Amino acid sequence: MKPLRSALAALAFFGASALALAFLALPLVALLTHLPPARLVDQLGNPAVGDAVLVSLETSAIAQAAVLGLGTPLAYLLATRRFPGRSLAITAVELPIVLPPAVAGIGLIVAFGRVGLLGGTFSALGIDVSFDKAAVVLAVAFVSGPIYVRTAIAAFAGLDERLVMASRTLGAGPARTFFRVVLPLAAAGLSAGGALALARGLGEFGATLMFAGSLQGVTQTLPLAIYAQFDVNLDVAIAISALFVVVIAAILLSLKLTSRWHSSQRASRFRVAISPSS
Amino acid sequence: MALLTAGFTLPRRHFALVLELAVAGPLALAGPSGSGKSSVLEAIAGLTRPTSGRIALDLEPWFDSERGVDLAPERRRVGFVFQDYALFPHMSVRENVAFGGRARVDELLERLRIADLAAARPEQLSGGERQRVALARALAREPAVLLFDEPLAALDSHTKAAVRSELRELLAELALPALIVTHDYADAVALAPMIGVLSAGRVRQLAPATELASHPADAFVAAFTGACVLTGTVTGRNGELTEVTLPGGERLHSTDHATGEVDIAIHPWAVIPTGDETGLRRQVTAVIPTPGRTRIELGDLTAELPGASPLTPGTHINLHVEPTRVRLLPRPLPQVERSDEVNFFQPLRRSP
Numbered sequence: 001m002k003p004l005r006s007a008l009a010a011l012a013f014f015g016a017s018a019l020a021l022a023f024l025a026l027p028l029v030a031l032l033t034h035l036p037p038a039r040l041v042d043q044l045g046n047p048a049v050g051d052a053v054l055v056s057l058e059t060s061a062i063a064q065a066a067v068l069g070l071g072t073p074l075a076y077l078l079a080t081r082r083f084p085g086r087s088l089a090i091t092a093v094e095l096p097i098v099l100p101p102a103v104a105g106i107g108l109i110v111a112f113g114r115v116g117l118l119g120g121t122f123s124a125l126g127i128d129v130s131f132d133k134a135a136v137v138l139a140v141a142f143v144s145g146p147i148y149v150r151t152a153i154a155a156f157a158g159l160d161e162r163l164v165m166a167s168r169t170l171g172a173g174p175a176r177t178f179f180r181v182v183l184p185l186a187a188a189g190l191s192a193g194g195a196l197a198l199a200r201g202l203g204e205f206g207a208t209l210m211f212a213g214s215l216q217g218v219t220q221t222l223p224l225a226i227y228a229q230f231d232v233n234l235d236v237a238i239a240i241s242a243l244f245v246v247v248i249a250a251i252l253l254s255l256k257l258t259s260r261w262h263s264s265q266r267a268s269r270f271r272v273a274i275s276p277s278s
Numbered sequence: 279m280a281l282l283t284a285g286f287t288l289p290r291r292h293f294a295l296v297l298e299l300a301v302a303g304p305l306a307l308a309g310p311s312g313s314g315k316s317s318v319l320e321a322i323a324g325l326t327r328p329t330s331g332r333i334a335l336d337l338e339p340w341f342d343s344e345r346g347v348d349l350a351p352e353r354r355r356v357g358f359v360f361q362d363y364a365l366f367p368h369m370s371v372r373e374n375v376a377f378g379g380r381a382r383v384d385e386l387l388e389r390l391r392i393a394d395l396a397a398a399r400p401e402q403l404s405g406g407e408r409q410r411v412a413l414a415r416a417l418a419r420e421p422a423v424l425l426f427d428e429p430l431a432a433l434d435s436h437t438k439a440a441v442r443s444e445l446r447e448l449l450a451e452l453a454l455p456a457l458i459v460t461h462d463y464a465d466a467v468a469l470a471p472m473i474g475v476l477s478a479g480r481v482r483q484l485a486p487a488t489e490l491a492s493h494p495a496d497a498f499v500a501a502f503t504g505a506c507v508l509t510g511t512v513t514g515r516n517g518e519l520t521e522v523t524l525p526g527g528e529r530l531h532s533t534d535h536a537t538g539e540v541d542i543a544i545h546p547w548a549v550i551p552t553g554d555e556t557g558l559r560r561q562v563t564a565v566i567p568t569p570g571r572t573r574i575e576l577g578d579l580t581a582e583l584p585g586a587s588p589l590t591p592g593t594h595i596n597l598h599v600e601p602t603r604v605r606l607l608p609r610p611l612p613q614v615e616r617s618d619e620v621n622f623f624q625p626l627r628r629s630p
Contacts, residue, residue, distance in 0.1 A: 165325050166364035168351035170378045170419050180377070184368045 031242045035235060043239035051217040052225035052240070059133055059221065060201050063140035067148050067197055072190070075152030076182070090153070096146045101206025104142055108211040112138060135212035136219050144201030148193040155189020156182070188259065195255045199248050279303065282423050282455040286331025286341070288321055288479075290314055295321075295479035301423075301455040304446075306466035308459070308502070309476030315459035316361075318476075319425045322457065323358050324351035335422055335455075354423075357416030361428040363408045365400035371411050372396040378418030386414040406437045413448070424449070424456040430465050442468050463503055475499045491545060497607055500543030505605075506579050508542040512606070519601055528558050532604035541607040546573065546582035548603035551595045558597045562589050 035043070043049070078090055096104060110116045113130045114123065122129060129135045159182060167177040183190075205223040212219040214228055222240055229237040281302045288295040295314040299305070307315050320326040322333055324340065327348065333341040340349045357378075365374050371392055376383050387393040390410040400408060409429065416424065429445060430438050446469050449456050459476075460466050466473045467487040474484040475498070483495035487503075494500035497507045510522040510530065519531040522542060530542065551574075560576035565587060567573075572587040573580060581597065589595065 160364070162360050162362065162364040163366060165320075165323075165351070166358065166360055166366075167377070168325065169323050169354075169356055169358040170415065171352045172377070173350065173352050181366060185366075 028245050031238060031245055034238055035242075039235070040239050040242055043233075043236045044243065046229075046233070046236045046239075048216055048220075048225055048229060049236065049240055052220050052222045055133070055136065055217065055219065056202060056221040059136040059140055060198065063137045063144060063201055064194070064198055066137070066141050067145045067201075068194060071145055071149045072152060075149045076156050076178070078149075079153045079156035093146050093149050093153075096142055097150065101143070101204075102210065104139070104207035105210025108135075108139055108142060108207060113211070130211065131213045131215065131219060133212075133219060136208055136221060139207040139211050140201040140204045140221075143204050143207060144197040147200050148197035151193025151196060152186070152190050155186040155193065158189065159185055192255055192259060195251050199251045203244070203248070279453055280336055280422055280455055282322070282333075282335055282457075284318075284322055284331075284333045286321060286328035286333060286343075288314075288317055288326065288328040290317060290479060293479040297479075297481060299457075299474070299481070299484075301457055303453070304449045304456045304458065304470040304472075306458045306460060306470035306473045307476050307481075308463050308466035308473055309461065310502070311461050313476045314479040315461070315476055316427050319358065319427050319457060319459060322354075322423070323356045323425055324349060324354050355419070355421050356423045356425055357419055357421030358425045359409075359412045359416050359427065359429055362432055363400075363412035365403075365408055365411055365415070367400055369399075370396065371398050371400070371403070374400065374411055375414045375418050378415045379420055380418075381420075382418055386418055390414045404437070405433045406441050409433065409441055413445075417452075422454065424452070424454050426456065426458040428460055429458060429469075430460065430462070445469060475502055477502075492605075494543055494605060494607065497541035497543065497609075500541070500605065500607065503545075505543040505545045508544065508578055509539070509609075510542050511539055512537050520606060522604075522606065530558070530599055530604060531601040532606050533602050534604070534606040536606035536608055539609045541609055543605040543607060544579060544599055545603065546580040548600045549576070549579055549581035550598045550600070551581065551583070551589070552598040554596060554598060556596075558599065559594060560597060561594050562591050564591055565589055 032040075074093075078086065078093070099107075109130070112118055112122065112135075114128065127134075129138060163181055163185065164177055167181045168174075172180065202221075203223055204221070205227070208219070208221060209224060209227070214220045214224040216225075216228070220228065222244060226237045226240045226244075229240065279302050281300060283300050285298040286295075288297075292312075293314070295317055297318060307318060309315055317326055321328050322340075328341065328343070330343040331341070332339065332343070335355070339345065339347045340354045341347060366377065369377065372383060372387065375386055384393070387396055390413060392407060392410050392414060395403065395407060395411075400411065403411065409432075430442055433441055442465065449458075449469065456470075458466070458469050460469070463473075471486060472484065473487055473490060474481045475490065476482070477498050483490060483499045485493075490499060490503045491505070494503060494505065501507050508524060508530075510524045512520055513523040513529070514521040518533060520534060520536060522530045522532060522536075522540060524530065524542075532542070558579070560579060562574055563577055564575040565572060566575065567586065570584065572583050572585065572589075574583065574587060574589060576595075576597070579597065
């Protein structure tokens with residue numbers, strides 16, 4: 001009775017797991033197998049695809065640079081300083097991760113759009129960001145930045161505070177301590193956050209569509225091109241989607257490989273540290 | 279020799295650390311965990327900010343709450359050896375040492391016998407080796423003051439004895455003000471000629487080890503240095519001896535003068551088993567052989583005898599306690615006493 005019951009339980013457990021995994025994997029497999037490989041590659045020659053690749057690469061590169069450049073100091077401050085309103089600031093960072101893309105789009109419009117909070121300031125300076133590449137960059141940074149900052153906060157907070165203290169007592173000021181000790185030791189966590197943010201930014205759709213529109217060659221990123229081609233030529237939409245699956249999978253896999261490498265580096269410490277002093 | 283003076287107040291969770299120290303050579307601050315030892319070092323290094331007070335090296339103020347001086351840690355010339363050594367895991371031994379200063383790297387690697395480990399990463403080193411790297415790195419900074427946080431706590435007992443004597447020699451040789459905090463009284467005795475006993479943020483007594491044992495300022499110091507502390511009441515005096523009655527009615531004698539309620543500090547070596555029926559009577563609770571000696575636990579007392587002992591747990595024995603070695607400490611606890619035997623260290627002022 002008992003062996004039978006545990007066998008059934010195991011079967012149910014594995015069955016549920018297999019079902020869940022199949023459900024998640026099937027659409028991805030379908031994207032890659034719906035068209036014969038040669039046809040799939042062929043579709044990528046469509047000019048709309050080339051334009052979208054360029055727009056996506058350019059806007060993602062600029063957004064990623066801004067996210068790393070501005071997000072790293074913010075994450076370090078939030079991880080290491082205690083100040084009133086810190087929880088509020090962290091919540092503000094986390095909100096865009098979970099907000100519906102439509103809310104992000106509207107938010108961007110009423111903040112930076114022509115009629116928005118900074119619209120007057122921008123137009124006085126002769127800047128009009130909406131329906132321009134700059135709008136795409138803002139939308140991408142708005143949704144990808146929080147993912148990077150959240151991961152970077154965890155990376156900085158996980159650092160051994162004594163190492164920072166040791167650096168200071170050894171004569172290194174805050175800047176030298178940050179670049180020689182803090183950054184190298186947080187590098188694994190920071191690159192993980194960077195990769196996740198890049199993947200999220202490349203896939204940004206809703207906020208970009210609302211705030212930047214979908215102009216081929218100007219603001220039409222890869223996800224927007226999929227949506228545009230969906231009405232015109234389904235094969236092209238499928239080809240871009242398949243390309244996405246491959247690129248994002250590559251980013252996530254490389255992330256896992258680097259984190260495994262880092263943990264194996266760390267594990268080696270315990271193998272050798274036990275021997276007594278000579 | 280340079281003189282480090284530190285007098286400051288630093289609030290901790292359960293008490294305020296109030297300290298007055300003048301350090302011109304190796305000085306050990308010993309106390310149980312939670313007594314505020316590490317905070318003393320962090321305040322001197324500039325890693326924690328006292329609420330008030332003054333820290334100075336000779337005439338150079340590092341911290342002065344009245345004059346608004348508070349030098350950043352990198353501008354105080356301290357060599358700080360952390361408890362777990364805090365070596366940079368992403369740098370080799372050589373890079374770790376060079377981080378403190380490039381001028382003397384090779385010399386220090388040679389001197390601390392880690393030259394053959396120069397290319398190794400900290401994770402590949404043993405505890406003793408890590409300690410030498412941490413020391414080399416601290417010295418590469420050309421410090422004017424050395425600070426050690428539990429320098430021996432992370433070592434296994436096998437390594438500890440060797441490192442302890444190395445460290446003592448090095449400290450004597452460097453002739454720098456050095457503050458060593460430790461929870462282990464034996465380590466304190468081994469590393470520094472002067473020991474401050476710290477409890478709940480105050481220095482209870484600052485004196486050489488022999489004096490801490492022979493004339494403890496209070497029951498805490500006596501217990502921390504290894505004495506058993508009993509309580510009793512002074513009931514008379516005959517000739518040179520003060521008679522103290524224990525709560526059970528037994529009597530002890532001491533050459534100390536005291537009246538009223540007292541704490542009685544008795545070190546294990548003052549307790550001697552005797553055939554005489556007049557002494558204290560105790561049951562042996564444990565017999566612990568140590569190298570060359572035997573420690574006999576007797577409930578509220580401990581005796582330490584040379585060689586092996588035929589005693590077994592459970593037997594009752596009579597004890598003679600040498601009156602010249604029985605210290606009577608008035609209660610309540612006295613204020614911190616200034617040591618009469620002043621070396622180059624002394625408290626600047628009595629701690630309240």
